[in-house]
Amino acid sequence: MATIASTVQTVADAKLLRFALKQDAMGSGANGVVYVVAAAIFGEMFGFPAAFLYPIGAFLVVFAAALFLLASRPTVSTAAVVVVMAVNIAWVAASVELLVAGWFPLTGLGTALVIAQAVVVAGFTALQFAGLRKTG
Helix, strand or coil: CCCCCCEECCCCCCHHHHHHHHHHHHHHHHHHHHHHHCHHHHHHHHCCCHHHHHHHHHHHHHHHHHHHHHHHCCCEEHHHHHHHHHHHHHHHHHHHHHHHHCCCCCCHHHHHHHHHHHHHHHHHHHHHHHHHHHHC
16 A cells, blocks of 8 residues: 655645545535525525534535645645545535434435535545545
């Protein structure tokens, strides 16, 4: 198994990794803004309380900003990317738990949204991992 350096030194070396981080940032940021701006509407459509969507949306906006910052740095910290991947894995696990435990009375659209987001986040994580391996 390839070892992963503590930082990725050049922009060219980290092309896939930076792409994965930026895609994650755009998706997270877009979701976050929509959740904050339209929490009541989305809550009703998907079966989430608006009070749940506001802090999730705020977190996603901050997370997206951190991802853009990380992707734009001259060197990409491997440790920071590992933290990002851990947060993404926690998101996927929480999505599964949300569905299995039935935390909220989700609509069919809400269930589809949770599943779709978990799949997309897992995909971002896989791309980030591949980017780290490619640079290592």
